Amino acid sequence: MATTTTTDPQTLATRLRVDSVRLCDAAGSGHATSSMSAADLAAVLLTNHMRCDFTDADNPHNDHLIFSKGHASPLVYAMHRAVGAIDDDELLTYRQTGSRLQGHPVPLLPFVDVATGSLGQGLPVGVGLALAGRELDRLDYRVWVICGDSEMAEGSMWEAFEHAGHEGLANLTAIIDVNRLGQTGETRHGWDLEAYATRARAFGWHAITIDGHDVAAIDAAYHEAVATTEQPTVIVARTMKGRGVAAVEDQLNAHGKPVADAEDSIAELGDPGPIEVKVASPSNGKGRHRFQPVGDADPPRYELDGDPVATRKAYGEALTALGARRGDVVALDGEVSNSTHSEEFAAAHPERYFEMYIAEQQMIAAAVGMQVRGWTAYVSTFAAFLARAYDFVRMAAVSRADLRLCGSHAGVSIGEDGPSQMGLEDLASLRAVHGSTVLYPCDPNQAARLVEAMADLEGISYIRTTRGKLPTLYGPDEKFPVGGAKVVRSSPRDRVAIVGAGVTVHEALTAADSLEQEGVHARVIDLYSVKPVDVHTLVAAVRECGGRLITVEDHWPEGGLGEAVLSALAGAGVTQARVTKLGVQGMPGSGPPAELLHEAGIDAQAIVAAARELAQD
Numbered sequence: 001m002a003t004t005t006t007t008d009p010q011t012l013a014t015r016l017r018v019d020s021v022r023l024c025d026a027a028g029s030g031h032a033t034s035s036m037s038a039a040d041l042a043a044v045l046l047t048n049h050m051r052c053d054f055t056d057a058d059n060p061h062n063d064h065l066i067f068s069k070g071h072a073s074p075l076v077y078a079m080h081r082a083v084g085a086i087d088d089d090e091l092l093t094y095r096q097t098g099s100r101l102q103g104h105p106v107p108l109l110p111f112v113d114v115a116t117g118s119l120g121q122g123l124p125v126g127v128g129l130a131l132a133g134r135e136l137d138r139l140d141y142r143v144w145v146i147c148g149d150s151e152m153a154e155g156s157m158w159e160a161f162e163h164a165g166h167e168g169l170a171n172l173t174a175i176i177d178v179n180r181l182g183q184t185g186e187t188r189h190g191w192d193l194e195a196y197a198t199r200a201r202a203f204g205w206h207a208i209t210i211d212g213h214d215v216a217a218i219d220a221a222y223h224e225a226v227a228t229t230e231q232p233t234v235i236v237a238r239t240m241k242g243r244g245v246a247a248v249e250d251q252l253n254a255h256g257k258p259v260a261d262a263e264d265s266i267a268e269l270g271d272p273g274p275i276e277v278k279v280a281s282p283s284n285g286k287g288r289h290r291f292q293p294v295g296d297a298d299p300p301r302y303e304l305d306g307d308p309v310a311t312r313k314a315y316g317e318a319l320t321a322l323g324a325r326r327g328d329v330v331a332l333d334g335e336v337s338n339s340t341h342s343e344e345f346a347a348a349h350p351e352r353y354f355e356m357y358i359a360e361q362q363m364i365a366a367a368v369g370m371q372v373r374g375w376t377a378y379v380s381t382f383a384a385f386l387a388r389a390y391d392f393v394r395m396a397a398v399s400r401a402d403l404r405l406c407g408s409h410a411g412v413s414i415g416e417d418g419p420s421q422m423g424l425e426d427l428a429s430l431r432a433v434h435g436s437t438v439l440y441p442c443d444p445n446q447a448a449r450l451v452e453a454m455a456d457l458e459g460i461s462y463i464r465t466t467r468g469k470l471p472t473l474y475g476p477d478e479k480f481p482v483g484g485a486k487v488v489r490s491s492p493r494d495r496v497a498i499v500g501a502g503v504t505v506h507e508a509l510t511a512a513d514s515l516e517q518e519g520v521h522a523r524v525i526d527l528y529s530v531k532p533v534d535v536h537t538l539v540a541a542v543r544e545c546g547g548r549l550i551t552v553e554d555h556w557p558e559g560g561l562g563e564a565v566l567s568a569l570a571g572a573g574v575t576q577a578r579v580t581k582l583g584v585q586g587m588p589g590s591g592p593p594a595e596l597l598h599e600a601g602i603d604a605q606a607i608v609a610a611a612r613e614l615a616q617d
Contacts, residue, residue, distance in 0.1 A: 003274040006047075009215045012082060013043035015275040017244050018266050019078035019091065025262035027095040030103065033242035033254045035075035037179035037212070038146055041237055042079055044218040045144060045175075049226070051282040054083040057110035061282035063141050064113055064129050064372075068122020069148030069177060070104040071256070076112070077101050082277050085111055107399055113372045115398040118391055120154030123147055123174055124362045127160045128369020130172040130232075131354065136330065137373055138289035141282065142226070143172045149189070150182040152196060156392075158203070159362040164232045165204025172232040173225040174205075177212065179241040183255045193236045200234045212237025244269045288373075291327030291352060299452060301476035302444040308469035311502075312408040314444035315465050316341025318451035319378055323349045328376045329455065332356050334363050340380040340408045340465075360385050364392040368401050376404070376455055383407025383423030383464060390429055397434045397460050404454045405430070408465040411554030412588045412596040413503045415467070419588050426464060428559025431531045435459035437482060438531040440561070442505040443473045446528055449480045457482065466503055468593055473505070473526075485534035487541075489524040496548040496611045497523040497541035501530060501561055504552045504602060511607035520615045530561055533568045542569065547577045548614040552602050557583035578617065580610045 006012055016039040024030035045065070052062040067076050077094060080086045086101075086109070093099035100108040104117025113129070116122045126145040133141050151157060164172055180191050189195040197207035206228045210217040218237070225233035241255070242248030245265045259265045300317040302309055323329045323345055330352040337343035337355070346353035356363035360381060367377035386393070386407050396403050410423040430438050437457055441447035447465060454461045473488065480486075488505065489512055496515075498508040505526045512522040523545055525537060542549055551562035562581035569577060584600040597603040 003276050005276050005278060007277070009040070009043040009047045011272050012047055012275055012277055013039040013215070014269055015082065015272055016043055016075060016078045017269050018271045019081060020074035021259045021262050021265050023074040023077060023091065023094040024258035026092045028258060029095060030074055030258060031071040031256050032074060032259050033248050034069065034148070034179070035072045035078070036243045036245070037239040037241045038072060038075055038177040039243065040213050040215055041146065041175055041177060041218060042075055044215050044222060046079060046082065046277050046279055048219055049222045050144065051280050053281045054085050054111065054279060059282060060137065060288045061139055061141055061284060063282065064143045066113060066122040066126050066143070066145045067105060067116055068145050068151060069119070070116030070122065073103060073105050076105050080109060080111065082275055083279055084276055085109070088274065114368060114401070115395055118395050119148065119151035120156040121365060121392060121395055124156050124160040124365030125369045126172055126174070127164050127169065127362065128366030129372060130164065130169040131167065131366060132370045132373040132375060133171050134169065135351070136289065136370065136375055140171070145172070145174045147174055147176045149176055149178040149180070149187045152176065153188055156361040156365070159359040160365070161200055161203040161205065163356070163359060163362050168204070168230055169232045170229050174232070174234040176234060176236045177239050178237060179239045181241045181250070181252060181255065185252065191238050193238055196236045197234070204231055206231050206233045207236060208233065209236045210238070212239035213243060293327055294324045297321040297324035300444070300448050302472045304472050304475055306472060308471050309444035310466060310469045311441050311444060311447040312339070312465040312467065313341050314447035315380070315406055315408070315451055315463065316344040318448035320344045320348045322452055322455060323352065326376065326455065328374065330354065330370060330375050330377050332363050332367050332377060332379045334358055334360050334381040334385060336381055339382070340406060342380045360389040361392050364389040364396065367403055368392070368396050368399060371402050378404045378406065380406040380408065382421060383410035383426040384421050386426060387429065393433060393460060397436065401460070402458055403460050405460065405462045406465060407462065409467045410464050411466070411503065412584055412600050413466060413468055413554050413593045415593040415596060416590045418590040422588065424556045424584055427530055427553070427555050427561060430460070430462040431559060431564060433460050436531060437461040439482070439528060440464040440501040440530050441528050442502050442526055443470055445472060445474045445476050445478060446480050450528070453482055464502060468503070470503065470506060480528060483529050483532040483534060485529065485537045486526040487523065487537060488526050491521050493521040494523040494545045495520055495615050496550060497525060497545040498607060498611065499525045499527050499538070499549065499551045499561070499565055501527045501553065503554050507597065507602065507604045508552060508607055510604035511611065514604065514608050515611050520611060522611055527561060527565070530564050533564050535568045535572050538565060538568055539572050539574060542574055542577045548617070549577055549579045550582060550607060550610050550614065551579065552582040552607055554602060555583055557581055557585070578614060580614060582606055582610060
């Protein structure tokens with residue numbers, strides 16, 4: 001059947017519904033009815049309002065469209081077919097092994113910026129894209145986000161509403177598809193459009209309520225959104241799930257399923273045949289803004305005989321110097337910049353610093369949006385608070401995003417603040433993220449070099465910094481490749497190897513001094529790269545130290561440094577080794593750092609006791 005070109009949104013909406021039914025029928029699964037409810041909203045956007053060159057995904061002036069309700073992926077792919085970005089053969093590969101058209105959108109397609117499907121994430125990412133457009137790229141592209149009404153129960157959506165309202169992001173338009181029905185029943189507010197609009201207005205948004213199947217009303221609302229220049233706009237649209245097919249329209253128990261009798265349903269919809277729509281191209285005005293380097297700022301250098309320096313301090317100083325040399329580097333913080341030391345970057349490069357307040361989900365999402373536009377984003381907060389945004393980190397990996405995270409104040413060594421602030425799970429959780437890099441420096445020169453290295457890493461990278469000041473172990477010209485380790489102390493007579501990172505490297509060195517006085521020689525390994533690990537150095541230590549190994553970490557025993565070491569040894573085929581894992585066992589309380597390290601069983605005294613026991617063999 002020949003493809004026809006249309007400018008009529010109603011005709012396009014019908015075809016989008018037809019293709020949504022076809023996709024799910026071919027796959028035998030998928031969210032057809034959730035796609036059908038938003039078809040009119042999508043059709044008017046494509047025909048009349050979106051500005052995008054679908055032959056050039058890299059055009060910096062293109063508008064961006066995010067489906068926060070990522071389960072409506074059939075509609076996403078039907079739109080791609082309508083603009084000619086994919087053909088009908090690929091359209092029908094939906095949910096098949098190897099297809100780019102996965103069950104929820106991922107950025108394998110050139111016009112899908114980020115992965116969605118974990119609800120509550122699309123609008124926060126849209127905030128980041130809008131910030132990038134206004135503050136960094138300094139271009140007039142618009143960010144459109146289609147949201148579901150069910151996900152409006154997510155707190156992250158309201159973090160996004162508040163931040164966008166606070167920033168006055170007039171280049172951001174959210175469209176809420178209020179189809180009333182969730183997966184198991186009616187949503188919290190049903191079709192009460194004002195319940196959403198009133199809340200949005202309270203957060204500083206311009207809110208419009210419409211019939212989401214009235215194309216004239218939709219068109220007028222989009223015009224109004226574009227004309228609103230001082231605040232973001234939300235369009236709250238009343239729709240019906242499964243619109244156009246009587247058997248599923250506004251019916252429970254149709255969620256996430258193909259429409260039965262697809263052929264009859266397509267006939268009921270009134271299939272107009274294959275449709276193609278010509279989307280307006282963006283204006284080709286000025287290019288993207290670029291921040292120029294502000295000088296040949298040398299990386300910070302810390303002398304071996306100098307005063308102790310906290311690695312969090314080195315993080316801030318290294319990031320500031322990096323920002324001077326590289327105009328693509330931006331920094332975000334969650335209102336703890338005077339503790340993470342990102343405040344130094346803020347003072348030196350205020351146009352590239354973003355205060356995200358105590359809203360860690362929005363903070364990670366904003367960084368994801370910024371990296372979509374090519375900005376090199378560093379995000380810092382206390383390690384414990386990153387746990388609030390873990391799903392955003394996980395989904396960032398699904399999005400193939402490049403993010404650099406810094407978690408400060410980790411472990412019992414933070415002292416008196418107590419366990420709510422200690423972040424004893426971060427190494428495990430970040431190691432578990434696909435393709436991640438996990439770094440844990442023990443001195444300021446090491447921290448500074450690793451901050452620089454992170455700028456060019458792909459995927460999610462994480463650096464763990466400490467609150468307390470640490471002695472400088474390495475000279476300022478020392479190299480620290482990612483995936484490496486440092487043998488800080490060794491001899492041909494070593495009978496045990498002690499593997500630590502961060503604060504425990506210093507405890508291990510103290511323990512090695514004590515053990516030497518007892519006639520037990522101990523090798524000390526600084527495993528600053530927790531993922532990937534230096535397998536060669538670990539295997540050599542097992543071979544040369546009689547198979548005796550101690551791991552010690554300021555972290556729960558589960559999933560951290562010790563288990564990274566065990567996994568590496570197992571992967572290398574090492575079968576003859578005795579490994580003692582020291583980690584934080586009991587729930588810590590408040591107290592001086594030295595006392596808490598002792599109570600946790602990870603100080604020099606505990607290491608000595610473990611080494612004595614191993615060395616008896």
